[in-house]
Amino acid sequence: MSEGAPPSERLDSVVILDRRGTKRFISLTGDMVTVPGLGVFACETLRSALGRVVRVGASTVLVLRPSVRDLRETMDREAQALTHKDLAAILYGIDIAPGARVLEAGAGSGTLTTVLARAVGPTGRVHSYDLRGDFLDVARANAERSAASSSIEFVQRDVRAGISEHDLDAVVLDIPDPWNAIAAAWQALRPCGHLAAFSPNMEQVKETVAAIRALPFVDTRTVELIEREMEVRDIGVRPSAAALGHTGYLTFARKVLDPFP
Ligand SMILES: C[S@@+](CC[C@H](N)C(=O)[O-])C[C@H]1O[C@@H](n2cnc3c(N)ncnc32)[C@H](O)[C@@H]1O
The missing domain is CATH 3.40.50.150 (Vaccinia Virus protein VP39)
Structure with a gap:
């Protein structure tokens, strides 16, 4: 089952969570985004990966919809x-x-x-x-x-x-x-x-x-x-x-x- 954003909603940010529990807020402006220490992601990849693991180089991170927390x-x-x-x-x-x-x-x-x-x-x-x-x-x-x-x-x-x-x-x-x-x-x-x-x-x-x-x-x-x-x-x-x-x-x-x- 796809857990991405509803079709009407275009997410302009996500939070990525690494194995150590560190969260990073990522603004999705443009096509690509550089996350210091992790690498370069395609914004569309992050948008369509809510709740999923994304691999970049040797690292894996989870992509979350930003909550107030x-x-x-x-x-x-x-x-x-x-x-x-x-x-x-x-x-x-x-x-x-x-x-x-x-x-x-x-x-x-x-x-x-x-x-x-x-x-x-x-x-x-x-x-x-x-x-x-x-x-x-x-x-x-x-x-x-x-x-x-x-x-x-x-x-x-x-x-x-x-x-x-x-x-x-x-x-x-x-x-x-x-x-x-x-x-x-x-x-x-x-x-x-x-x-x-x-x-x-x-x-x-x-x-x-x-x-x-x-x-x-x-x-x-x-x-x-x-x-x-x-x-x-x-x-x-x-x-x-x-x-x-x-x-x-x-x-x-x-x-x-x-x-x-
Ligand atoms: C502890 S901080 C508020 C934190 C905020 N509630 C939060 O959760 O991010 C107190 C703020 O009140 C402002 N402040 C102090 N006296 C004020 C006043 N009389 N009118 C408006 N702002 C005031 C300070 O400049 C400071 O930014």
């Missing part, structure tokens, strides 16, 4: 990027759905931007603010690797100075002082819209929750997610020694119009 693992990083567990929890916590309109700050390396854009789809919109133009350039380049970049608008702006968009379904803050943007987020959210803030330190959480409690928000909660990967081997199954340690705390809340009397 692949994109994150192979992207250029300028700022500290959110990790898989926190990315997944944010999507659930802000009740993301196709067509949603979301504001995030800051864009950083564009990790969350890309995940949000894939979730809101072509009918949704992700507005992504960052203070720094150089970070926005990296975020833009990373987002362009995904098929979802047309749903993203990058803006160089301080989110603490206000949010231009209104009636947003969600606002996600990954900045050092989210508490200074909570009032702007409340203004920009639609009633019942969702807020998420990521912070590495408890002190940041305390200030953020205090700012949330000063406004009509409900369902306020802060969580830390711990992920333990398992090593599944013939001689035994046990947690990996390379544990993913602390990343940060996630605070969620939901805008309402009236506080409880």
